[in-house]
Amino acid sequence: MNERASMWEVMLIIFLPTIAPGLALIRILDASADTFRKTLLCFPIGLLTLFGISGLLFVVELWSILSLTLVLLLTNILSIVFLLRKVQIEQTTYTQWQKMEAAIHGVVLSESEPEIEHEVATQHWFQSNRNPVLQIIAGCFCLLTLVPILLFDRPFGVDWIGFSTLASNVGQTGTFEVQSPNEGLWTYPPAFPTVLAWVSTMTGTPVQQAILVLGHLSLFALLLGVWGGMDRLGAGASSVLAMGASFALFSKVFDSGYPTVASQLGLVVGLLIVLRPIQQSLRYHITAFIFLAICAVLIHPTGAIYLAALLFASLVTRERLSEGEKAQRKPIFFTSLVIISSMFVIALIFFAPRMLSEPVFAEYGWQGGKPMLMFNGPLMLFAGISVYLGRASLEIQLLSIWFASLWLLSFVHLIEGLADIQVLSLLSYTLYSMALHAYHIPLAVIVGLLASRSTS
Numbered sequence: 001m002n003e004r005a006s007m008w009e010v011m012l013i014i015f016l017p018t019i020a021p022g023l024a025l026i027r028i029l030d031a032s033a034d035t036f037r038k039t040l041l042c043f044p045i046g047l048l049t050l051f052g053i054s055g056l057l058f059v060v061e062l063w064s065i066l067s068l069t070l071v072l073l074l075t076n077i078l079s080i081v082f083l084l085r086k087v088q089i090e091q092t093t094y095t096q097w098q099k100m101e102a103a104i105h106g107v108v109l110s111e112s113e114p115e116i117e118h119e120v121a122t123q124h125w126f127q128s129n130r131n132p133v134l135q136i137i138a139g140c141f142c143l144l145t146l147v148p149i150l151l152f153d154r155p156f157g158v159d160w161i162g163f164s165t166l167a168s169n170v171g172q173t174g175t176f177e178v179q180s181p182n183e184g185l186w187t188y189p190p191a192f193p194t195v196l197a198w199v200s201t202m203t204g205t206p207v208q209q210a211i212l213v214l215g216h217l218s219l220f221a222l223l224l225g226v227w228g229g230m231d232r233l234g235a236g237a238s239s240v241l242a243m244g245a246s247f248a249l250f251s252k253v254f255d256s257g258y259p260t261v262a263s264q265l266g267l268v269v270g271l272l273i274v275l276r277p278i279q280q281s282l283r284y285h286i287t288a289f290i291f292l293a294i295c296a297v298l299i300h301p302t303g304a305i306y307l308a309a310l311l312f313a314s315l316v317t318r319e320r321l322s323e324g325e326k327a328q329r330k331p332i333f334f335t336s337l338v339i340i341s342s343m344f345v346i347a348l349i350f351f352a353p354r355m356l357s358e359p360v361f362a363e364y365g366w367q368g369g370k371p372m373l374m375f376n377g378p379l380m381l382f383a384g385i386s387v388y389l390g391r392a393s394l395e396i397q398l399l400s401i402w403f404a405s406l407w408l409l410s411f412v413h414l415i416e417g418l419a420d421i422q423v424l425s426l427l428s429y430t431l432y433s434m435a436l437h438a439y440h441i442p443l444a445v446i447v448g449l450l451a452s453r454s455t456s
Contacts, residue, residue: 006205007149010213013202017072018046020079025049027083028288029272030232032123036130040228040236041268044221045292048265049075052295054198055191059298063194064174065201126234138237141244142223145253149216154208157256160215163193164207171197191298192259215258219249222261225268226441230448233275233395239448246379248440252433260437263303266296267441270310275395293339301430302437306406311339313401317394360418360428364435368410371435376443383443386450395449403442410434 022042026033033041053071057063154160166186170176170193176186192214200210223240230239243249252261269292273285297304364371373380383403390396412428431438 006203006209007213009203010199010205010210011149011217013199014047014050014214014217015043017076018043018050020046020076020083021049022046024079024082025288025292028284029269032119032232033228034123034127036127037228037231037236040224040231041272044225044228044265044268047218047221047262048269048292048295048299051191051195051262051265051299052292054194055189055295055298058170058190058194063170063190065171065198068194068198069202123232126231129234130231131237134237134241138227138240141241142220142227145216145220145223145250149213152212155212155215155256155258156254160208160211160256160258163196163256163258164211166193167196167200167207167211170194171201189259189263189298189300191295192262192300211256211258215253215256215261218258218262218265219253222249222264222268225265226271226444229268229271230445232272233449233452235445235448235452238451239445242379242382242444242447242451243440245382245447246376246440246443248375248436251375252436255436257433257436259300260302263296263300264306264437264441265299266293266303266307267310269293269296270307271445274310274314275398290339302434305409305427305430306438306441308339309405309409310402312405313398316401317398358422358425358429360412360415360421360424361432362413362416362428363432366410366413367431367433367435367438368407368413371433372407372410372439375435376439379440379443379447383446386446390446390450393449396446399442399446399449403439403446406434406438406442410438 019042022045023038025045026038026041029045030037030041050072053075054063054068057068057071166176166188169179169186170190173179176188176190176193178185196207196211196214199205199214200207203210223243226243227236227240230236249261249264269289273289293304293307296307387396387400409427409431412424412431415424416428418424
């Protein structure tokens, strides 16, 4: 009974601080979202924000249980104040997201905005053509990921032992320093272990139970995020159901690789921004995007790499656009360059030097070969058919390039033993099991786009 009570306490303390920040960021990132889509996206975006805030506090050496609690409280207060602000009809100067929000709720703007009017009409059509039965099935599918929380009191696999050790350490000392009589410093992205330490301390729940709940809630949030992100293109339910055609991410969760899965919450933001950008969505929109990209970096580098690959794909497909479309996507183009460049610089300066004496490593072999087929085979078949049928679609082309760029990254494992190129060594260690997590979402959203009656 006590264990079940602790489980609900952990779920509650994770959910509560994420809802308001999630809704506030959705209001900026996707002003066209209706209540249904906001419900899907608020937890994934809010959880990503929670991870990011905790990680940032740790990076600037201000992390403690108290400081994180106070910052989360302040963040929620500011988010609620922001959400209570209404777009006034008599207001003459709107930001771009305010114009979209006003138009989606039927406010007639003083000046004609063809792009916004077209987007509003498109979103209304997508929203009115959702298949209710498919939405219910998708919801049940997502809820299945929470069943292990009810059945078990600790995770499978062994990775969680390391995260638990880190969480216990940071909860006691506020650092990743190894405690006496040992000496040293753990090198690991701080977001997941610090949130785990906070959750465990605040609820008094054993770390092994807290990590089980946090890990599976991260997967649940990721599925909701794919659903909500692709709903903006009319393919939400079909995309999340397509996730069921692959074992990959589910196997990673079963093996307790929770930070890797949680870091892919950044891809939810990428799908929202990249696949259907709005012209002149500057300042607030781009700032929110950059902030959430940083949050993904602080959880695990794999999510950041996959987000960078998605941004790279958007840069490649930009050359196929008309001049008008290029102008429309210009803000995203420059933001993509900034994010990709920043990630490369961080890897080069802060992490690559630590791999100075390490050769390229391939613990599980080439991740673009047999392992990829083993864990993603059926989904790859469906995606291949979808790519052929939808080859004229710009979105399908972009997603195909995204998948191809990830597959090309796997070639680093074919040069195992190569030394003296620290960036490649770092990449090989980071992506050692990428067949379990690199291809799942790109393939699923390709299938989802073609399977949806709204976009097929």
